[in-house]
Amino acid sequence: MELFWLWIPVLGSLMLAELLWTLPIDQDQGPRPEDEELAEDYLRRFYNLNPRGRESGRGIRSTSAAAMEEKIREMQNFFGLRETGGLDSTTLDVMREPRCGVPDVENFSFYPERPKWKNHTITYMIARFTPDMTREDVEKSFRSALKMWSDAAPLRFIRVNHGKTDIVFTFARRTHGDFFPFDGPRGVLAHAFQPGEGIGGDVHFDEDETWTAGRQGYSLFAVAAHELGHSLGLTHSKDPSAIMYPNYRYHSRTQYSLSKDDVLGIQTLYGKPSRKETQAAPKKCDPNFTFDAAAMIGNEIVFFKNRYMWMRTTKTTYWNRLRESHSSTYLPSISSHLDAAYDIPAKGVAYIFTGHKYWVVQQLKMKSHAGSIYEYGFSSRVRQVDAAVHISEYGKTVFFIGDVYYRYDERSKRMDPGFPRHIQTDWPGIPRRVDAAFKLDGSIFLFSGTKSYQYDFRRNKVVNTISANSWLGC
Numbered sequence: 001m002e003l004f005w006l007w008i009p010v011l012g013s014l015m016l017a018e019l020l021w022t023l024p025i026d027q028d029q030g031p032r033p034e035d036e037e038l039a040e041d042y043l044r045r046f047y048n049l050n051p052r053g054r055e056s057g058r059g060i061r062s063t064s065a066a067a068m069e070e071k072i073r074e075m076q077n078f079f080g081l082r083e084t085g086g087l088d089s090t091t092l093d094v095m096r097e098p099r100c101g102v103p104d105v106e107n108f109s110f111y112p113e114r115p116k117w118k119n120h121t122i123t124y125m126i127a128r129f130t131p132d133m134t135r136e137d138v139e140k141s142f143r144s145a146l147k148m149w150s151d152a153a154p155l156r157f158i159r160v161n162h163g164k165t166d167i168v169f170t171f172a173r174r175t176h177g178d179f180f181p182f183d184g185p186r187g188v189l190a191h192a193f194q195p196g197e198g199i200g201g202d203v204h205f206d207e208d209e210t211w212t213a214g215r216q217g218y219s220l221f222a223v224a225a226h227e228l229g230h231s232l233g234l235t236h237s238k239d240p241s242a243i244m245y246p247n248y249r250y251h252s253r254t255q256y257s258l259s260k261d262d263v264l265g266i267q268t269l270y271g272k273p274s275r276k277e278t279q280a281a282p283k284k285c286d287p288n289f290t291f292d293a294a295a296m297i298g299n300e301i302v303f304f305k306n307r308y309m310w311m312r313t314t315k316t317t318y319w320n321r322l323r324e325s326h327s328s329t330y331l332p333s334i335s336s337h338l339d340a341a342y343d344i345p346a347k348g349v350a351y352i353f354t355g356h357k358y359w360v361v362q363q364l365k366m367k368s369h370a371g372s373i374y375e376y377g378f379s380s381r382v383r384q385v386d387a388a389v390h391i392s393e394y395g396k397t398v399f400f401i402g403d404v405y406y407r408y409d410e411r412s413k414r415m416d417p418g419f420p421r422h423i424q425t426d427w428p429g430i431p432r433r434v435d436a437a438f439k440l441d442g443s444i445f446l447f448s449g450t451k452s453y454q455y456d457f458r459r460n461k462v463v464n465t466i467s468a469n470s471w472l473g474c
Helices: 002-010 033-046 065-078 089-096 135-152 220-232 260-270 468-472
Strands: 012-015 121-126 156-159 167-172 188-192 203-206 293-297 300-305 308-313 322-326 340-344 349-354 357-361 369-372 387-391 396-401 404-409 436-440 443-448 451-456 461-467
Touching (some): 135 156, 293 349, 300 468, 340 396, 340 436
Parallel strands (some): 121 156, 121 167, 293 340, 293 436, 387 436
Antiparallel strands (some): 293 300, 300 308, 308 322, 340 349, 349 357, 396 404, 443 451
16 A cells, blocks of 8 residues: 555656536536536645545535635646636636646655656667557657657667666556556546656556547657656646646647756756767668668768768769768757758758757858748647758758658748648658658669668659668678
8 A cells, every 4th residue: 555655646647537518617606516526636636635525415525615725726826827716617627628647736745855867878668559550650759759858968768678677668458557547538648657666767658549640639759758757757847838737738839849947857857968979879880770861961971870970972082981970070059869951052051850940051060050840831740850852953842751741842931732742652662751861963862761762753763772871881
């Protein structure tokens, strides 16, 4: 029993109250019994309300009016509502929103000290996948969520496939071994445990929900990003723009970047990220080697992997010359690993994409300025770009995201109508996902997994296929 109570404060779960209350409240008659029960359950879970028991007959929990009013005011204050102390319609609407199950107010008897990981290199494992998404999309959702936190603090996440690990991701239904059973569709979405031994740090997702890469159902990335905040030791934020705000936001742009409050919280626990690169160079000739991004910058083809880069000149006399370095050496403004890149030779610039940001690079080793990918016209459900390439003959830039692609007109500065479209429909011979791309002479070179595809965009066909790391002399 003691272990059960120890787990309560570290549990994070996203709750979606059943939409059973659609009629407005009659202010003269006061809230209905079901509204009172909803409120009491909510305040008990999130604001430490202690009911005294149940009244006979009605089945409604009995709590003193003064205690209820105090807790309602506390909840209204947290969400920036008018502090009436009563169950007005606005307050009840907020209580019905999908949200995380960690209390909004800290119970210091449960938190004698702020928990955090002692080792800043944190291992994780995916114990079970969901059939709602491809394994690739699940893995990418988790990587993106982890990257948000590692970009803001000196944390490094390493995936392992077996043995002891710090954070375990899994999908489960109903009772699944942690004393907090899931309740089927439209209830608890997920829960997480704060840093610690055993189950500490683990994140569980309810398999009875519909998980998605962002279009319908619940965004796995958005839920994982929030729950990972708890796995790292963070509590809730009052800032509606914060990842750690307790209520779930459907397709909100604020779900895809850390707010100042999130950054302050994680850096209070772990410090600021180090500018010094200590990560070893990736093993470029590994048969499983893949690229994150590629682009032409000046007279060089630049390839990116993690926070490392290789530069290969296109000058015939120096074709075999290959330089390599940490990306921070040549891109001092960019501290995180790259997702995509493309260049516009006529302008003499390259665009580098990291998460929801892009960077304009005019010259290597020089400072660059940033913008938001949403300036291109992407919807808020797009959280990052997988690959990009500019086709100067048409004045178009192609963005690959998941199994679809977008086409952007660089002259009119807007997305072409009718997009996104499926990659496999319009790019015959190219796999359903693209990791990196660049254009050289009359061909587009597309990288997917361990393969590089030479694509003739005028004839709309693949003309050659080689291993991706052949570009690095392997």
